[in-house]
Amino acid sequence: MSEEVSRGRAWFERFAAGGARADGFPASVLVADAPLDGLPVRWVAVVPAPQARFPRARSGEMGIDEAFGVAAAVRGVPPNSAIVALVDAPGQAFGIREEAIGLQRALAASVDAYVQARRSGHPVAALIVGKAISGAFLAHGMQAGWIGALDDPGVDVHVMSEPAVARVTRMQRSDLARIASEVPATARDIASFARFGAIDALFEVADPQAPTDEEYASVARALGAALRDGSGLRLPGERLNRPAAIQTRALARRVRGELATGWDG
C-alpha cells in the first residue's frame, strides 16, 4: 500500500479526472468541477501540503488557509451543481498563530458556507476516506445531507487525540482505551460512529489509496444516487430519525420531544 499520496488526493484525482480544476486555492485545498454520471459536481478535498505557509498545518490539518479555502470553494459552487466533500483530515491545526488569528472563525466560515449551500438547494454529500477528526470534520463533511465512509481501520472519527483527552479528563490512556470499547460514544472507529445513524453507507475497499475500478464504481454510484434523490439536502437533525439512531440516540430524541411539549408551558 503506497503512502506517498494522501487518501484524500487519491480519491479526489479519481473523481476529478476529466473535469476542470478550479484555481486560486491554497495548495492544500483541491477543488474541481467534474460531472458524476451527468450531474454537475464540485469536489473539495483538503490534503497535506509541505509548502503551506502555516507551520502547524502542513500535514492535512484544517488550518486558517484550508478552512477559508474550503469556504470559498463552497460559496463559489456553480449554479445547479452538487458538492462532495472528500474527508481525510487528521484534525484542526494546533498552533498559537491559529489561535491568535481565530481558527474558530475560519472553521465557522466553512460550516456556514456548507449550511447555506445545502439550504439553498445544492445537494451536499461527504465521503470519509481517511481521518475525520473533530473541528476538521465539523467544518468539512458534517454539514452534508449524506455521509458515506470507507469501511477501513484507517478511517477514524473522533474529537481529540488520546494524549490530549488523557490530559483534559485526567485519565490514564489505558483506561480510555477500555472505556472506548465499552462506550461507543467515546470510540474512534467508523463502525461505532455508524451505530448512531450518522453514516449512510459503508464501502469495503481493499486498498483505500488505490480502489479498483469496481470499488470506485460502487462508491460513485452511491454518491450519484444520494445527490439526485434529495439525500444531499437533508438537515443534520434528520439523522435522529435514521433507524440506527432510534435506540442509540433515544435520549436526544426524548429531550427534543419533551422540550417541544414544554416550550410554551
Add this chain to the structure above:
Amino acid sequence: MTPHIGDSYAERNARERARALLDPGEFREVLGPFARLRSPYLAAQGVTSQSDDGVVVARGTLGGARACVVATDGRFLGGAIGEIGGAKIAASLELARRDAERGTPTRVVLAFDSGGIRLQEANLGLLAIAEICDAVVALRAHQPVVAVIAGRVGVYGGISIVTALCNEVIVTEGARIGLNGPDVVETEAGADEFDAANRPLVWKVTGGRRRFAQGHATALVADDMPDIRAAVEDAFVRNGPFVAIERPEFPDPGLEREAFLRAYGITP
C-alpha cells in the same frame, strides 16, 4: 462603568445567569433538574452526572418580547456538551425558528460557558454540534442570534464555532474565545508553541478585549449585570444582519513564532 459589587455575571451560576438576563419575574425553566435527564455515559465512566446535564433552557421575556435563554454550566465538566445538553440547545434553536416562521418570534440568547464537546460522549457531542450549527444559521435568517460569552470558562471547540456563527457576540474582558484550549495546543504542539501556564499570554491571545478588537465580538462590556442586559437588548434592537466571515488580515505566518505574535500586537 464601575461594576457594582455583587452584580457580577461571572459569579452567577448558569440558572441565575439565565434568570438575570430575562425580564424580572419572568423565568420558566423547560426540562429543568426535576426532569432528571442525566447522562448515562458519565456514570458508565465513573464521572458524576448532573440532573440538568449542565444546560439550562429558560423561557420568559426580554425587553417585553418572548424569549429563551440557553445557559451552559461552566462549573459542571467545564460546560462541555453531551447528548442531552446538545439536544436541549439544538431543539431550542429549532423551536425558535418554527416560532419565527409562525409569526410569533422568540428571541434567543446563547449564554455559553463551555470547553466544547464533552469528551466522555464525544461522538454524540459532535453530532449535536453539527445540528446546532445548522440551526443557528437557519434561525439567523429570521432574527439575530445573540451569544453572551462572559463566564469563567469562555468558549472553545465546537461551541466557539457556534459562537462565530452568531450575529452578535457580547464579551467581557474575562471571557476567552479560542478553538483549541491552550492545554490542548500544549499537549499537541508543546509548551514552546503555547504555554498553557502563561495566563497573561492566554488572555492576550484569546481574551475578550482582544477578540473585540479583532471584530470577533460585537460588544465589550463590564462584568456587570445591567451592562450585559443592556448590550443584549441593544443587539435585538439593532437587529443587524449577519456579517459573512471573511479571511482577516494577519502577519506572515512564516515568521518565527515570537516575531509573528509581536507583529500581531501580542507581547509574548
